[in-house]
Amino acid sequence: MKTKLFIFLLLVGSYAAKVSAQTQYVWKTATAGGYTYKYVTNDPTHSRFYTLKNGLTVILSPTNKQPRIQAYIAVKAGSKTDPADHTGLAHYLEHMMFKGTDKYGTLDWSKEKPLLDKIDELYEQYNSTTDDAKRKEIYKEIDKVSGQAAKFGIANEYDKMMAAMGGQGSNAFTSFEQTVYTEDIPSSAVDKFLTMQAERFRAPVLRIFHTELEAVYEEKNRGLDNDGRKAQEAMFEALFPNNNYGKQTTIGTIEHLKNPSLKAIRKYYYDYYVPNNMGIILSGDFNPDVMIKKVAANFNYMKPKAIPAYKFAPEVPITSPVQREVFGPNPENLTIAFRFPGASTKDARMLSLIGSILTNGKAGLFDLDLTKKQKLLSASAFPYVLKDYSVLMLRGNPVKGQSLDDVKALMLAEIDKLKKGDFAADLIPSIVNNLKKSTIQQNESYGNRAGNLMSDFTAGVDWRTDLASINELSTIDIAQVKAFANKYLTDANYVIVYKRQGEDKNIIKVDKPPITPVEVNAGSQSPYVKMINDMPDNAVQPLFLDYAKDIQRAKAGPVDVLSVQNKDNAIFRLYYRLDMGSWNNKLLPMAAAYLQYLGTDKKSSEDISKAFYKLASTFSVSAGTENTNISIGGLQENFGASVSLLEDLLANCQADDKALASYKVRYRKTRENQKLNKGAIMQGLVNYAQFGAENPFNNVLTDEEIDNVKAQDLVDILHSLTKYKHTILYYGPATAVQAGATLAKLHKTPATFLPYPAAKKFTRAVQTENQVLFANYDMVQAEINMIRNQQPYDVNQTASVELLNNYFGSGISSIVFQNIRESKALAYSTYAYYSQAAKSGDSDTFVAYVGTQADKMNEAIKAMNDLLTTMPESEKGLLAAKDNVRKSIQTDRITQDDILFNYLDAKRRGLDYDLRKNTFTAINKLTLKDAVAFHDAELKGKPFTYCIVASDKRVSDDDLKKYGTLVKPDLKAIFGY
Template identity: 40%
Template structure:
């Protein structure tokens, strides 16, 4: 293996090609992504992979630094710098950089003094001074200019993320805008300016608050602290501490930026539709003069010692109890990572893993799973377990460790390893269909120091692994040197509230724009012509010999397939279908056990899922097309011959009830329940479920027979794959046996949307430091295709993204939230009501600030011509470069049919958008959101909220947790 790896490395070193302007690149033979890896003279890495499916590309700019390199005195710094990178440069984000500079310097110096103050009164006075100086600086600040720049070129998914070892900046752009993208990105990476500091700091703190209610974060942090003592992986978190977030250092951030944001510490990773010769020339044009750091280094730490005995630790929170176990591993670039990835899939692959067969399928626990997380310095192998009702966490741990012992003893199916390898290959080739997955692979390789030859040859390496190698490795690795984090339910007394700072809203200065933005907006790239779905040409409609309607599209690109049976009814007709689909995962047939069925599907590299919604049931089969005939026969066997028994049913009911109880302790699940309750009242998608009494009294075989009898109802077959249409017809007609006449869909009991005839305040309880707030308006307006364009444009302008009015005013100007949005929603069916929502998560004591600002924006929507033009331009470019492909064509047709359309609605929107003007958006706002009645849906702890202020809006209606969950 070592010799082979050496030869692969040599191949990577010498397989180079001369291209335009004499750029050289490395490739690896046999790379299915045909990756080119360039290194510019200043050390900047460029990874390129061409995928022509649509005229767009995914771009990642990855910086090889993260919270691992944060100074211990200002943790969270890498993540906060990520936020500040969106604030502009010496060329954009300001109307007068020279006049602004001394004010920014003053803010920096004042923060250095502020962070060292301990007296409360002195800190308050100092912060007031910072706020005052910030107001002066804000006169020149032009918030969100970066987002305006990206909107002008039709970018999507503008974002960034920070982790232990990486900070990565994300854009999905049209393929004709690469030059402009590079111009913008090179400027902000070379010339970043820190501005809008204190409002953005408050937004980051709101992000911190959101994390406080997620007990999973606490578990990961506690596990890392025990696995990696003395190393930043264990001593500091990516978000940082509460104290450090409230005592930041702009000076430290600048020093960090100057040290790590240098070209020889950065990779540009791109996948999509482009000419790589032209792209590398463009990148060199804009990034080539970026000065490298010849003294580039990072903090180094003593090796983390191996544990010599198990270590237990506990975290407390409101969410459901569970446990997490971890073993320290080598870093992601090591070959040990290969083995741990294989073992992960051997233990839990969702079908035939050791945990799946021995713990999950027989319902010995609520859930058990395994995973490997590789980082640059170390990795961690993780087990996660959830207990059944009445089961202790210690018992769950004992059961999982017993299965690890079976792995160590080689007590697993003879073909498990080969099946795992085949499915890992399937997953890999499926991932290549997606540009972001390709680019993710580049980021992972660069950040973790992986040779690309090792990545390309990874599947070959794991294919050669033997059963004995796995067993031997497991015996060396899984020693009694693990950490267990017990997540208990209770009140976390370590969470402390910090007083809301007094922040004067900064002006958004939307009447201003930098010269840089003006230049970019005036640039005219060669336009990309749109390509919309033509339902008469892009798919085939047919009927099988047995009378089943077929939507067919042939896959000529690879050997993967998706086959689905679509039934136009769901839980609104009978809520038992959802339960039957869940129970099906735990039963077998008279001849085949549940475990054996799962093994057979996994061996075929195929999988199925029964998806049940309010209006539809979809039985979806996917995998390798060569296995499709066998997989389809096996699926029909499962549906037709599934056999219930009282013991498994009782166990399943207990798991289901435990899952429902666990949801009541989750903040997000509570808000979802309140949101549906607020839209539809007592009978809604959340509450329409079989009660405990109904579950316990049900005949489980009757439920399974509902799935068996689906084939007697009218349905549609959807297929995307290599099989020819005639061969598909022959197979389905032979295997999928249906009666001569298919019965119509059963009648549905519809959810009735509640109109907002008066202002109302509905509140449900959840004990947290923040609230979820939604304002809902519904006056019964019905959808019309002719309004689709103005609705889309209004959403883009007002509430859709970081360049929208809502985000600018609530986050950028006031620091009230990490995210804020609003949307005028299109229903899934033309007979349903249109609705308008605002949405925000904010600190408890900022609630009324958010309400008042939302009301101001709704009733007095700002009229900003420049914002409108950018929103219009962004939508037009997005639609021009969008492509509906593969199985998506068939799914698109079903959605259009459901809306009563025989054409691609995006085409109508695209053709209408250029005709719309700002006055149309303003009129839409006046007619649909201004001075309307709203239902305020609030999830929070009433004793920490300004209830008197809410009572001035309307009488407060209180709902219990059980009520919103329908119990």
């Protein structure tokens, strides 16, 4: 134990330590298993960096905490390298990399290829034709030939292979200078995975293109409804007039979306998808000596070639503020952006420190001066680091009655403080210690490890420099911060984007082209997929929780302590959990939020925030509907001091009328903003559908109740929290007995606990007929949630639910996705999900979702209704779904404090065992007939409530009435205020 503690103290040592005594990070070279690699000394992730003979970078970071591997295949190319006359091309290609090759995704390549070649030529004609009538004729032919070609294609074979091997999170993303393909796989399936990935990147076939192109149209239209994306694009356009960061967007222009070229896409693939421009990053449970041989054996076929150089004229200094305006229905906000050097520079690393000085969640200038003092609704500062340049973004949201220029003045005043060095002397060492704690926490996760390594690879950041950055930052003093800030953050060299509320008159929607649904051949399978599925994998035994053994129990005075010991590092997390929430007292959430603005008789609110941050500790009080959690986390060496600080605050916080008055102003503004948020409106409609007009969503304080709230009312609630019965949850290096003994001295409790206030009861609506709940919102898209209240929770149905979700409605390989997006191109996002109740006695819920263009709404709803009436049957698809459920459970490891929350979740359902064990056993016995029977019993012919958020200018009442009785609750009815 002493050795572990000594090592940990080296990591989180005091700021005063001299640089010479700090951990040294040096690149070294080693050879093992016949392969030479580089590594960095003292790297806590033990990452190895290989370069194969063909130039392919392979980065391996082994950790055996879970029998899974996070895999990224990254290409150093994105929208920045799109041709100027074909913007959005890298993103197109990312979508098409899921369509297969000449070996999989096809029933008969010899018959499919001539048709695909013809489609290529038709798109070239379409691309170069300007006459509208001719373009329509060409498109008709594209649609016709695409339908013929689709008869020989098999949609989503890639996703079915991934599902069958137990893959999770199959996806990809494109940004300015990276296209990254991501998978989370069982370590036992690595041979299958590498074999199919090597095939995937060998010779991708651009099949089923016109329906996928329509999905990209949908994505573009979703962006037109996203005020945040529009503001960011305006910011980049102003910051980077010479660089493609600002000259073109990742998703591309509407004009280029309408005129795609498959030949241009294919050229992009051949130019950039080459081994010397790619990296394979793996973190998880494997032996790196074995893994590198497997990767090399699969990818040594790739041939290197020269990569087209990206050239741009350097940006000229900004000499006066550049202003942009963006309009949309969301609440107003302001963004200020300063330009900095790129990711690999020391200045970019310094920028991360600057961001933390301004915003760190507790003790930054923005945190203390703007948020804590409630001068703005919210304010943040954060770096956006890219290869060529970086950006410091300041974002602020006004309180009611405040102009965006007021927001600007307040944020720039904090920048002036930064330039003067007007911040606490101990802030920098506190930031460094918090960064060290954060690094330890991130390295616990194989997913985070892989993500950090991938980001450095694509941005061209040296891993040694990244590891050493905390050492580097710990040497920075206030004078250096002042010099840096005065160099870059002048009064004139920024871009400012005003996001105003109002109609965006510049929106040009991508219109829906006529598309004939194509075959997806869901029940078919290519010989290649059979070969992959038949490959042996190393069996992994599932590991189920035994609550009696995996959870330690103790007492802290009269309070039960449930504990899981952290044997990996010195991080702790502590929770006081109450079975009481807003249903017991509507004031509870308001009191929980009010606490952050309060001090005690000895400490101001600012002093408390600084003290927590100095200890590298975090705390929060969060009130849900039925539970409240008081949580705190940090370093075990500061456990006593952190708990004492929290206990003092809870017991001795003092009413502050001025803080409450400011909070009420911000609280009302937040509520007003919610009414302008389409997601919040939809959440309200869904609750309305499930419970009726009076529901958990609108169970909130009325305006009059807010007016009548007194500061002492809220403080009394905070003082009483630990006087109610609660449970202590602890995850950390101490045992339960040790933690309980410490807490018995620190945690104050009464001789007798108070009884919980009676909870308000909500009864789920009984649906006897179809109903439509509609809310008007100025948007291009239509958001549709089809809701059905199901039977009360039944533990015996869990395996059937898991199978239905996996086979029918969730994921890219599901029936819903294949039919609605792949075949009919009716949505960018669609799914269906059966959700079992979280508490015994409550009812389950089924949700079917489609996000689509408003002019496709009727077709999309019909497509979903058809699937709810008749579920397509595929034995192979069902086997893949069963394999995914089984292998996911086999390799699922519930660890750390998740064990405690898993136990509490089971307890709420009346269970005293790990439910996964039953599901794992039962899933093998289920057949396609069982899946169809469950679907038909729960969904077929049942009434649904259609929750629809769309513009009443694009959706008519007559259309809405087709689906049921139309109800248009106003915003007050939805929100309760």
